Amino acid sequence: MNRDHRPSYLEIRNLRVVFDRFVAVDGVDLRVDQGDLRFLIGPNGAGKTTTIDAVTALAPAQGSINHNGHELVGRKTHKIVRYGVGRTFQTASVFEDLTVVQNLDIAAGLRRRMRDMVRSRRGVSPRIQEVLEAIGLTDHQETKAGVLSHGQKQWLEIGMLIVQDATVLLLDEPVAGMSQDERDATGDLLAALAERHVVIVVEHDMEFLRKYAQSVTVMAAGKIVAEGTVAEVQASPLVQEIYLGAAGTKSLEEARVDAQLVGLDPDAVTADSAPEGAKN
Amino acid sequence: MSAAAPSTPSTSTTPTPAGTRTLPAVTEGAGVWTTGPRGALLGLGVGAILLLVVAPMTLSGFGLDLLGRYLCMAMVAVGIGLVWGRGGMLAMGQGVYFGLGAYIMAMHMTLADTTLEGESIPTFMRQNGVDRLPELWGIVQHPVVAVAAVVLVPTGVAGLLGWAIFSRRVKGAYFAILSQALAAAFAVLIIGQPVLTNGSNGLSNFHSLFGWDLSDSTNRTILFLVVAAVLLTMLAVTWQLYRSRFGELLVAVRDQEERVRFLGYDPALVKTVAYMIAALFAAIGGALFVPVVGIISPADIGVVPSIAFLIGVAIGGRATWLGPVLGSIAVSFAGTQLASVFPSFWVYFQGLLFILVIGFLPGGLASVTGFLRRRKTSETIEMEVTR
Numbered sequence: 001m002n003r004d005h006r007p008s009y010l011e012i013r014n015l016r017v018v019f020d021r022f023v024a025v026d027g028v029d030l031r032v033d034q035g036d037l038r039f040l041i042g043p044n045g046a047g048k049t050t051t052i053d054a055v056t057a058l059a060p061a062q063g064s065i066n067h068n069g070h071e072l073v074g075r076k077t078h079k080i081v082r083y084g085v086g087r088t089f090q091t092a093s094v095f096e097d098l099t100v101v102q103n104l105d106i107a108a109g110l111r112r113r114m115r116d117m118v119r120s121r122r123g124v125s126p127r128i129q130e131v132l133e134a135i136g137l138t139d140h141q142e143t144k145a146g147v148l149s150h151g152q153k154q155w156l157e158i159g160m161l162i163v164q165d166a167t168v169l170l171l172d173e174p175v176a177g178m179s180q181d182e183r184d185a186t187g188d189l190l191a192a193l194a195e196r197h198v199v200i201v202v203e204h205d206m207e208f209l210r211k212y213a214q215s216v217t218v219m220a221a222g223k224i225v226a227e228g229t230v231a232e233v234q235a236s237p238l239v240q241e242i243y244l245g246a247a248g249t250k251s252l253e254e255a256r257v258d259a260q261l262v263g264l265d266p267d268a269v270t271a272d273s274a275p276e277g278a279k280n
Numbered sequence: 281m282s283a284a285a286p287s288t289p290s291t292s293t294t295p296t297p298a299g300t301r302t303l304p305a306v307t308e309g310a311g312v313w314t315t316g317p318r319g320a321l322l323g324l325g326v327g328a329i330l331l332l333v334v335a336p337m338t339l340s341g342f343g344l345d346l347l348g349r350y351l352c353m354a355m356v357a358v359g360i361g362l363v364w365g366r367g368g369m370l371a372m373g374q375g376v377y378f379g380l381g382a383y384i385m386a387m388h389m390t391l392a393d394t395t396l397e398g399e400s401i402p403t404f405m406r407q408n409g410v411d412r413l414p415e416l417w418g419i420v421q422h423p424v425v426a427v428a429a430v431v432l433v434p435t436g437v438a439g440l441l442g443w444a445i446f447s448r449r450v451k452g453a454y455f456a457i458l459s460q461a462l463a464a465a466f467a468v469l470i471i472g473q474p475v476l477t478n479g480s481n482g483l484s485n486f487h488s489l490f491g492w493d494l495s496d497s498t499n500r501t502i503l504f505l506v507v508a509a510v511l512l513t514m515l516a517v518t519w520q521l522y523r524s525r526f527g528e529l530l531v532a533v534r535d536q537e538e539r540v541r542f543l544g545y546d547p548a549l550v551k552t553v554a555y556m557i558a559a560l561f562a563a564i565g566g567a568l569f570v571p572v573v574g575i576i577s578p579a580d581i582g583v584v585p586s587i588a589f590l591i592g593v594a595i596g597g598r599a600t601w602l603g604p605v606l607g608s609i610a611v612s613f614a615g616t617q618l619a620s621v622f623p624s625f626w627v628y629f630q631g632l633l634f635i636l637v638i639g640f641l642p643g644g645l646a647s648v649t650g651f652l653r654r655r656k657t658s659e660t661i662e663m664e665v666t667r
Contacts, residue, residue, distance in 0.1 A: 056542065081544035093539045095532045106532050107543050109525055120523040164543055 007034040008068055008084070008167040010055070010198045015063040017047070017054050017222075024050040024059070026222035034167075037194040039209050040202045042219035043242065048202045049090070051219070052170045056080055056087050067168055067198075086166030090173050092153035096146030100137050100156060103145050104128045107160035128163060134192075135159040136185065151182040158189065168198040175208050187212040218242070320519045323602055324512055331508035336501050348504045348572040350612040351511045355565030356589045357596075357608035358514050359558030364590070365598030366527065367554040368534030370456040373463035374562045374589050377434040379470070379581030381563030384433060385570045386483035387417055388426035393487050404478040414476055423490050430567040431560065438559030442552035449548075451537070460583055467582035482577025489571045507568050511605070514561055519601055521557070530554055562589075584627075591630055594637045597646025607644060 010032050017025035025047040032038045040048045053059035057077045065072040070083045095103050101124055108128060109117070124132070124141065132138045135155040140148065145156060154174050161169050174190070175183045183205070191212055193199055203209055209216065209230065216233045218226040226236040233239055335347055356374050363369045391413075394402050401413050420426040441462070445455060470477045477483070492499045521527050533540050533547045540547050570576050579585070589608070596607020611630070619626040637644060 076546075077541045078544050078546045081542055087542060093536055095535055095539070097535055098528060098532065102528055105525065106528055106540075109529070109543075109545075117526045117529075118520070118524050120520070120525070160543070 006068075008198050009033045009066075010085075010168050010200070011064075011066045012051070012055070013064040013066070015051065015054055015061060015065065017050050017059045017061055019060075024222055025054060027063075028219070028222070028224055030217060030224065032198050032200055034198050035195060036199070037191060037212060037214040038200045039213040039216045040200055040219065041204070041206075041209065041216060042225075045221075046219040047222040048219055049172055050222075052087060052172060052200070052202060055168075055170060056085060081164070081166075084165065084167035085170065086161035086164055086168065087170035088154065088157045088161070088172055088174060090176065092150065092157055094145040094148075094153050094156050094160070097144060099142050099144055100132070100148070101128065101141045103156055104131060104159055104163050108163040131159045131162050134162070134189065151178045151186070154178070154186070155189070158186075158193075162193070166197065169193060169200070171199070171201045173202055173204065175203070175205055183208055320516075320601075324516060324519075327515070328508075328512055331512070332505060335508070336504065341497055341500060344501065344504050345572060346616065348507045349569065350609045351507050352565045352569040352572055353589065353612055354592070354605045354608040355511055355514055355568070356562040357593045357604040358511070358518055359561030359565075360589055360593045361596075361598055361600070361604030362518060362521070362530075362561075363551075363554050363558040364593065365600070365604065366522065366530045366534065367551055369451070369551060369555065370453075370590075371459050371555070371558060372456045372583075372590065373459035373461070373466075373586050374558065375463045375581035375583070375586035376459075376466045377438060377559040377562035378566035378569070378585075378589075379466060379576070379578075380434040380437065381430045381566030382570050382576040382581065383470070383477065383483070383566075384420055384426060384429045385567040386486070386576045388420045388423065389486045389489060389570060390483050391417060391421050392423075392489075392491075393485075396488060404481070404483075405475065408475050410475055416476060427567075430563055434559045434563035435556050438556045439552060442555035443548065446548035446551040446555075447546075460586065463581070463586040464583050467578040470578045470581075480578050482575055482579070483570075484575035484577075486571060486574055494571060494574075503571055507572060510564060510568065514564075515602070515605060522601055526550075526553070587634075588630065591634045591637075593644075594634060595644055597644030599643065600646040603644050603646040 010030075012028055012030040015025055015028040015030075016023065028047070028051060030051070040051070042048050050059050054061035055065055055072060057072070057075060057080055061073045063073065067083055067085060072080050072083065072085065075083075095106065098106070105125075105128065108125070129138075132141055135158060137148075137152060137156060137159070140152065145153065148156065158169070158171070158174070171190070175186050178186065187208060190199060190201065194214070201213075213230055215228065216226075216230055217224055218233055218236070218239050220242045225242060226233050226239045228236075331347075331351070336344065339347060356378050359377075360371055360374055363371045390402050394400070399406075401410060405413075420429055445458060450458060471480045473479070486494060488494055489503070492502075494500065494503075529540070529545065529550055533545075533550045537547045540550070566576070566581075569580075588611075592608030592611035593604040594607070595611060596605070597603025611633075615626055615630070618629065641647060
């Protein structure tokens with residue numbers, strides 16, 4: 001929710017990201033509204049992470065990226081964050097030498113006044129306490145972030161996004177390397193967050209996707225090839241072709257793994273007949 | 281406060297992933313990061329008693345001057361501890377700010393002495409064939425202006441340079457080299473302007489400070505007490521800074537600059553502020569160095585002295601609160617002792633010491649106790665895990 005109490009949105013129009021001559025993202029249009037839990041999927045090199053990088057000014061963007069009326073293209077990273085866009089990375093990047101509370105406190109400090117910066121932290125604010133509880137780290141608040149488990153670090157990162165008042169949460173593979181219990185807890189947390197934030201999740205885990213995604217955008221080779229509910233996307237012939245029909249460009253095993261990931265029968269992938277077979 | 285508070289997920293709708301996996305809670309001794317208020321008061325109290333009471337009572341005038349000199353150098357070290365230890369910026373050119381402070385003060389004192397002697401321009405200028413006081417000198421004639429310039433000029437220069445450097449994301453070894461080049465350039469600049477600065481001879485032979493006779497032993501004791509009080513104040517300021525949110529942010533920038541950007545802060549701004557504070561400390565150290573030591577010359581501010589400032593900081597423990605100041609005083613003391621016995625050997629010994637500390641004890645001597653404590657803690661964790 002932004003300050004006018006209108007629902008938040010992120011609208012990407014005709015986004016292009018070009019590195020030297022390689023076009024990583026080629027004319028992507030994507031709109032995600034508050035209340036949606038959007039998953040962004042696609043084979044390796046599809047441009048998913050690059051799209052997120054473009055939103056946060058880590059990659060050179062052309063086109064338009066609008067968040068609640070603010071144009072983000074051409075802004076610096078810290079300015080974009082100040083408009084309410086927060087993200088996590090594939091590898092958790094918390095401040096390992098600082099405690100959990102210190103991590104959250106730094107994230108919450110964005111709109112702090114100068115006078116408060118020279119003061120020391122006194123106690124834990126109710127807001128941080130609340131977030132600590134939400135991310136399940138209340139018992140570890142004085143623990144150095146570096147000794148947390150992988151899952152806990154990811155939760156801490158999500159917690160940092162919450163306290164920094166982000167209205168858009170861009171999460172890059174948040175459940176990679178998590179146990180089943182941790183995945184479920186993360187999924188429930190994301191579902192709760194989606195009610196009040198624009199949430200976009202880049203994910204490879206199709207089981208996780210089927211359980212929690214409200215809508216899915218499929219990217220391949222820098223373009224969007226399908227968008228809709230999980231069922232709609234799985235039924236899309238184009239998606240099937242991308243995941244099943246890639247036998248010519250990669251090994252049969254890889255194609256089968258990819259196919260299984262989207263919930264298709266891996267045995268449908270064969271060396272010679274895959275693309276045609278998938279279309280039928 | 282922002283109005284976006286409703287974005288917090290209410291705890292009733294949010295499941296808690298707690299309990300899925302637990303770790304032994306390792307809470308390292310707080311002393312590694314910050315000293316508590318009691319410890320800080322104790323540290324400052326002991327320092328105050330030693331410097332403000334014991335030293336003036338026991339040391340001769342010469343000894344007090346020597347200690348005063350060490351304390352002035354230690355002020356630079358406190359600033360380096362801030363930028364290098366906490367901020368990760370290896371500032372190898374603090375001599376620039378030390379020099380700026382020192383030369384502003386020296387110019388003012390030279391002018392004041394000249395006026396007392398009934399002359400219109402300093403002797404060295406007349407010897408260089410100058411008959412009118414340069415405008416640059418005229419500015420610092422008034423003591424208030426001189427003191428203001430000691431504070432504002434180095435801080436302003438550091439602000440401009442720091443912003444230019446850090447907003448271009450120059451860091452690591454590149455920053456170190458750049459800062460060192462600045463020190464070299466500054467020394468060359470001063471040597472190259474003999475009319476303004478008396479070149480490599482520097483400025484010396486001061487008789488008075490703000491109208492006080494510098495040859496009077498009581499005045500010298502008071503000067504020493506001022507120097508000690510300034511250093512203790514700097515330590516109190518850094519102590520508060522280290523435990524403040526700014527201090528935490530600075531450490532965060534040091535460890536993960538990119539991540540800080542994604543929290544909406546501009547790391548360049550954080551680094552520039554720290555750099556300016558260090559410059560201010562160095563400048564004050566320089567300004568007090570001049571009346572205490574009685575001379576400032578390019579030899580005190582170039583590349584070699586700039587690196588020498590670092591050695592004490594590295595040995596004492598750059599990220600700790602008291603490490604830099606204690607290390608700096610110890611190295612200054614050792615330098616005086618050894619240099620009188622083996623004059624040419626000391627420089628090599630200093631270099632060797634620096635390499636050894638950086639190579640084998642990057643946390644400095646202060647990390648030895650922490651290292652032992654950590655080993656103990658990790659042993660207990662292992663026991664808990666294997667149990």
